[in-house]
Amino acid sequence: MTDAAAMPGLTATGPMVLDDRSFPWASVDPAVPAEPASASDAPERRRAAWMAAAQAGDRRAYERVLADSVALIRTVARRQGVAYDQLDDVVQETLLTVHRVRHTYDPARSYDAWLAALASRRAIDGLRRSGRQAQREIGDEVALAAHAEAGDASTASERTQQARRLRAAVAALPPGQREAVEQLGLKELSLDEAAARTGRSTGALKVNLHRALRALRGHFHGDD
Amino acid sequence: MADPHAHDRLIATLGAELAPVRRLWPPWLRTLGWLAVVAAIALALFARYGAAPMLARWAGAPDLGWAGLGAVLTAVAAAWAAFALGVPGRRTAWAWLPLPPALLWIGASGLGCLRQWVAPATHVATAHEAGECLYFILGFSIPLSALLIVLLRRACPLRPVLTAVLVGLASAAASASLLEICHAFDAAATDLLMHALAVGLVVAANAAMGGRLLSRAA
Numbered sequence: 001m002t003d004a005a006a007m008p009g010l011t012a013t014g015p016m017v018l019d020d021r022s023f024p025w026a027s028v029d030p031a032v033p034a035e036p037a038s039a040s041d042a043p044e045r046r047r048a049a050w051m052a053a054a055q056a057g058d059r060r061a062y063e064r065v066l067a068d069s070v071a072l073i074r075t076v077a078r079r080q081g082v083a084y085d086q087l088d089d090v091v092q093e094t095l096l097t098v099h100r101v102r103h104t105y106d107p108a109r110s111y112d113a114w115l116a117a118l119a120s121r122r123a124i125d126g127l128r129r130s131g132r133q134a135q136r137e138i139g140d141e142v143a144l145a146a147h148a149e150a151g152d153a154s155t156a157s158e159r160t161q162q163a164r165r166l167r168a169a170v171a172a173l174p175p176g177q178r179e180a181v182e183q184l185g186l187k188e189l190s191l192d193e194a195a196a197r198t199g200r201s202t203g204a205l206k207v208n209l210h211r212a213l214r215a216l217r218g219h220f221h222g223d224d
Numbered sequence: 225m226a227d228p229h230a231h232d233r234l235i236a237t238l239g240a241e242l243a244p245v246r247r248l249w250p251p252w253l254r255t256l257g258w259l260a261v262v263a264a265i266a267l268a269l270f271a272r273y274g275a276a277p278m279l280a281r282w283a284g285a286p287d288l289g290w291a292g293l294g295a296v297l298t299a300v301a302a303a304w305a306a307f308a309l310g311v312p313g314r315r316t317a318w319a320w321l322p323l324p325p326a327l328l329w330i331g332a333s334g335l336g337c338l339r340q341w342v343a344p345a346t347h348v349a350t351a352h353e354a355g356e357c358l359y360f361i362l363g364f365s366i367p368l369s370a371l372l373i374v375l376l377r378r379a380c381p382l383r384p385v386l387t388a389v390l391v392g393l394a395s396a397a398a399s400a401s402l403l404e405i406c407h408a409f410d411a412a413a414t415d416l417l418m419h420a421l422a423v424g425l426v427v428a429a430n431a432a433m434g435g436r437l438l439s440r441a442a
Contacts, residue, residue, distance in 0.1 A: 055244065109313060118312050121312075
């Protein structure tokens with residue numbers, strides 16, 4: 001190469017310069033951001049190359065590989081059983097983890113396997129978190145029921161008035177939340193029955209019930 | 225919540241924060257680094273006690289030699305497996321790698337107890353001496369475990385407790401290997417029990433404390 005550069009007259013017609021990048025197997029070297037020359041096969045190899053470049057500080061490659069990772073993270077999270085409305089949280093948590101541990105990626109190994117392991121971990125964390133939330137929601141339900149029973153001093157007319165105000169407040173909720181309260185709280189269906197009847201996922205119902213209860217609490221107690 | 229631009233915004237933020245990183249060394253290289261420290265301690269012990277008594281013991285009672293070899297291989301395999309589990313995407317099944325050498329270690333030690341005669345240049349340890357074995361293994365396991373955990377905190381052990389168990393096994397096995405250099409006692413049930421107790425304590429302590437330390441790295 002230096003010879004050819006020293007004699008500019010030769011470069012046009014001279015012997016082919018052995019540039020690594022002109023060979024398809026050069027893209028095996030992950031340090032070279034691969035142009036998809038050989039390419040239909042290799043979205044994963046492309047991601048691996050982008051991540052390798054990102055480790056060296058290439059911002060464009062980094063943003064590309066992260067954008068490319070979102071769909072894969074969602075797939076992994078769905079397979080782990082993460083509810084639809086939690087998927088975006090898992091995606092964000094996983095992207096943050098990728099950022100924090102990007103030095104642990106070894107470009108000689110599969111990028112997708114590396115990412116899937118991180119996504120799966122964050123999905124499990126997400127499931128645990130929503131499990132804890134679900135427990136709190138049951139607590140809310142019990143609390144509301146207990147509150148309705150409470151007030152032994154209240155007269156019958158007070159009670160009917162309370163019931164009327166509660167019905168009005170439920171009616172004022174957004175449709176999804178109203179549905180959740182009606183099915184789960186008032187008709188006392190199980191989550192699965194309510195899901196079958198409304199065609200919504202159990203996760204969506206739980207979230208809606210949680211939000212509805214919070215709104216109702218705010219309405220009656222002025223908190224939150 | 226399902227804001228499609230939220231991801232784009234996060235990605236742009238992360239991109240803006242991007243700095244070049246030094247890649248983690250491969251597990252075998254980090255294993256070698258840790259083993260170098262173990263080897264340095266071994267050299268110091270050899271300088272103090274010499275290799276001859278150990279070799280004489282092994283020549284006279286090959287089961288002691290096999291047990292020692294099993295302990296060394298367990299340390300190497302467990303350390304490598306711990307480092308491998310620190311890399312996301314590696315198979316968790318690698319955690320089984322130390323099992324065969326551990327079986328050799330335990331099996332050969334157990335067989336040694338069945339011998340009717342006492343190996344040359346040894347005697348059966350008294351309860352007090354067996355207690356010293358316990359302190360030896362615990363004493364060396366603490367710094368060796370700490371070193372492994374420090375090295376692993378730069379990695380990303382997604383199974384922190386399992387990784388910590390391997391850390392405990394590696395450092396206990398390495399300590400038992402080091403003990404072999406200056407262990408003038410024949411295999412016997414009391415002594416073996418002390419060794420097993422020490423290894424169990426080290427593994428349990430790591431699982432309890434190391435797991436917590438490592439889960440922050442994950």
